[in-house]
Amino acid sequence: MENTKVVAEPKKRSFAKHHREDMIGKIYTNLCVLLLIVVIVSIVYFVASKGLSTFFKDGVSPIEFLFGTHWSPDGSPASFGALPFIGGSFVVSMLAALIAGPLSICAALFMTEIVPGKGKRILQPVIELLSGIPSVVYGFIGLTVLVPFISALTGGNSLGYGVGAGALVLSVMILPTITSIAADALASLPRGMREASYALGATRWQTIYRVVLPTLAPSLWTGVILGIARAFGEALAVQMVIGNAPFLPTSLLTSASTLTSVITLNMTNTSTGSVQNNVLWSMALMLLFMTFVFIIIVRLLQRRNKL
């Protein structure tokens, strides 16, 4: 009813009103978007200016930071080799993806290929709940269940803290990420493709293996990369179970550190402006940098997907 009133209004006034309304809408939405850009630019700017001061102000060599394996920020002479943390982050997140990747893709196949409909109705909420459990809760369970379990498995010869525990906790955490992307990709596949394969006499597994998975490979990899990205940036759950010793991991049972765990443990214990503090910002910058790398990889994969 109201709508007809608007039309009935004199043309001129309605035009002015339109104009005013549209201006409000445009300004409001543009400001919101502008804010997004301001936020991201300032994050990059502030973290980078702090992170780079380690090298420019404190004179730490970037080569040492990136490739040095010796971490002793309070030692004399102090050394700032962050490779154990960079390596630790990579190893843990790759291992997590190695465990979660196949599991997630199977879960997605279960939802779309094996038991379409019903499978999705069961697994979809499960995946959503898994992604909803807060990371500290994962860390706490890792600490109280997984770590003693691993320790018992080795007959008490290890503490249970370490890369293995970290990777297992992370793998459950990134399972939802990979599964939902894989399931979306599988659902988007034209039905005709599968039917053509079945018509040729292929079994379901042959269809999945020869047709479905190769066609969707870029999308599945996108899921895996985003999973790795999430694992790479996860802080507290990993910190609680990994053991936090500053060494490159040599086995699944050795205690190691990640970029995030070192930052959480030491950020508040060091004083702002000191080199011990600045070097932690360099690690934060490294995390930012890796975020960009992961996104570039994902973009490249998506481009391949279109072709």
Next chain:
Amino acid sequence: MKSKKTLFGALTLSAMLALTACGNNGSTTASGSTEPAATGTTTPAATEQPADAKVSGEILAVGSTALQPLVDQVGQKFMGDNGDVTVQVQGGGSGTGLTQVSEGAANIGNSDVFAEEKLDADKAKELVDHQVAVVAMASVVNKDTGVTNLTKQQLVDIFKGKITNWKDVGGADQKITIVNRPSSSGTRATFEKFALGEKVENVAGSIEQDSSGTVKQIVADTKGAIGYLAFSYLDDTVTALSYDGVEPTEANVQDGKYPIWAYEHMYTKGEPDGATKAFLDYFMSEEVQQADVTELGYIPVSSMKVKRDAEGKVIQ
């Protein structure tokens, strides 16, 4: 008109939903939170704060998470006595505390270490040190190691990874597992400075934990484990080691025989005044030192027969 209403509705709907949930919670928490108020009202009767010392203002104390419970407790008592003062205590670590007090963002910076160890010399010079308690620590081992005493040299060799089996120091044939603290931790700094006499780097296979509770649990549960804990955490689940033959007891710390201890500091920028000064004076009073400080497992500064400077040298 209708459109505006819908937009407003949409914006507030989600907030409203959360607000109602929150309102409910607020009322439930209110009913249960009479406890701190109750403890607050009981304290004035027990305390004998001079009535003429009427101060007001806000005190913000930031820093060491280890010291925070003590400052928190004393702060609440102080607020009970002085209704016009608010004491806010925040954790955040010794480094944060020293930075914030040095920048003037906090009135008091709580720290486990001397400011000279974390800040530039000229910044540290502006700060005034108030040593409010002494924290002593002992090296602890798993009960099955069969060791009760280690010399300084043996400890150094263990933490440097030169000795890797307990049988080399007269214990059982068990591999040594080191439970260390993060390199920026005040507990670690104290242990390295006064027990080992030097900075040591982590040994491969060791782990780092920030929590004393976790350290105690790991040492209690793991064969061959060694770590270090403040006295307040010691109990019969772990063996506290003698150091160079001296038992880790409060009396030995006070006499200066047992060297592994450090001050807990509350720094102010320049000499404190007003409410901050009143609070720190109250902190140093026997009433706090003999009650709250000992209750939380610290040793009162007044009972120490030895003193130390920032370099760790003993001044009698």
Next chain:
Amino acid sequence: MKARTADKLATGVIIFFAILIVAILGGLLGFILIRGISHIDWHFLTSPSQNFKAGGGIGPQLFNSLFLLVLTMIITVPLGLGGGIYMAEYAKDNKLTGFIRLVVEVLSSFPSIVVGLFGLLLFVNTFGFGYSLLSGAIALAIFNLPLMVRITEQAFRAVPREQKEAGLALGLSKWKIITSILLPVALPSLITGTILAAGRVFGEAAALLFTSGMTTPPLNFSDWNPFHARSPINPMRSAETLAVHIWKVNSEGRIPDAKDVSAGASAVLVIMVLLFNLVARWFGRFVYRKITASKQVN
């Protein structure tokens, strides 16, 4: 024959993994709830936490989590709506839009700890907000904003084109079409998405360690003046949330019953997240039914 065996085998493996995932979730939830619920009672939910003695509760932490969520949503919802509406309705298919899309993507991929560090640097230190609810809420808003933009954009794009065209035919302004035609239709999915996003905010800890802090001042729940230092709703006070509390008692806490407290707190956290999920679903369905019902009447 061989192909058939392979097919059976593969199907078996896939089904096994699917069951495994369900079992993992079942095990996790079962563990948290069984281990935790025995510790939850009225006293635990309402009394203040202890710093060094056993028997503390999570009252202030629970309040902080909820209050921080409200503050965060007050900041995020209007901004996210604006950004999402821009992306769905105003953005042209050009380089700038592609760039904005990239910005949203990057922002949503930033590790939450980096957002927390940024908050520490800018809000806590530079702006002088200190460790406070305000700093925490802004950090969480940054963390949540890209998600909100995406939810809004999707909700608006899902509105059938005919509805928009009907508005255009009626001679309405674009903004009027957005607010009075598209928004009501998009509302159910907007609300569902917002509540789900709220669940994510509720459990976040890493971004808060360095922004809202790891301590809570003693609160006076009879003082609701936001300018009083001990008022629960003072946005400038430091606030330890439930998730941060779990981390703190496990990693640097002093209380002897850390495991029990974190089990109880974890159970509360998980139950809240489950509730958010259920409410989101239920509410979305409820609003949808209402809207479609009213349409039939007209």
